[in-house]
Amino acid sequence: MALLSVQNLVTEFHGPGGTARAVDGVSFDVNAGEIFGIVGESGCGKSATCRSIVRLFGGADARIAGGSVRLDGSGDLATLPERELARIRGRDVAFIFQDPLTALNPTMRIGRQIAEVVERHRRVSRREARAIALQLLRDVHVTSPERRLDAWPHELSGGLRQRVVIAMALALRPRLIIADEPTTALDVTVQDQILRLLLERCAATGTAIILVTHDLGVVAEICDRVAVMYGGRFVETGSTATVLASPRHPYTRALLSALPSRAMRGKPLAPIEGTPPSLTAPPPGCRFAPRCPQAAEVCRAGPPPPLMLHDRAAPLHADACLLEGVR
DSSP: OOSEEEEEEEEEEEETTEEEEEEEEEEEEEOTTOEEEEEOSTTSSHHHHHHHHTTOOSSTTEEEEEEEEEETTOSBTTTSOHHHHHHHBTTTEEEEOSOHHHHSOTTSOHHHHHHHHHHHHSOOOHHHHHHHHHHHHHHTTOSSHHHHTTOOGGGSOHHHHHHHHHHHHHTTOOSEEEEESTTTTSOHHHHHHHHHHHHHHHHHHTOEEEEEESOHHHHHHHOSEEEEEETTEEEEEEEHHHHHHSOOSHHHHHHHHTSOOGGGTTSOOOOOOSOOOOSSSOOSSOTTGGGOTTOOHHHHSSSOOOOEEOOTTSTTOEEOOTTGGGO
16 A cells, blocks of 8 residues: 555635636545655646645645545545644654755754654653754754754755754654755755765665655656646656656657757757746637647547556656647
């Protein structure tokens, strides 16, 4: 049985411009100890998918309109009462946000913030929680951890702040960590350090990871499986090696073609023409059809195609291209 099973998830955001279906019928499983990547352009629904798992919307304008989210065969997280869901957040499912400065409370010292996570879910004294916080900072290789305990978030570098956020995420040894663009604001060297740290700590505890990113290079290096997302839907899924070596959906191929490589040295990159679809009024057929150079009339008709298997030799590799099976 999968650790996490998401089936036909639908999430809607309501605003002055109408209702945007940011997640539209998404299904996937994540196994214990697995690293599952979700990639795609900004605004395609990656973060909304992850926030939907534990309903971290931060406002009343969002709701799960359909589907189910089950953790280790438990009750449906999409309909679980808020009090029960609050016990799962942090303890069983932890979140690492894109910007550590906004994720941390600017009015609380680092040690108190980590200790508060421990105190909320475990029966420990303040002194014990502080000792645990200190050990967590050591575990994530924070320099001078005793001194950092009493530091304010603004006094730390971006890399150190992200290590603190990782320490908070690991505090209760969750079964699943959702990392939403965890290295976007960091320079390349620090990015590599943070990703390797995350892998090291999760491998030691058997924790699964959902990694949201736009960086296919990162996906290629650390993810076991990957889902490519476009317009609120998954358009291709499979093992990372298979999807990147033999992409089937035109959008996946376009993303890979837009990447710089040694073979392309001295040549212009191939941008994806056009703009992503509106999630309040998406096109009736394949959502990539308006930008796809291979699109035929059948691609523009509705409804959007589901993920399909086109090759029995690769049963875990699925895509949503209507033309893939007839090429």
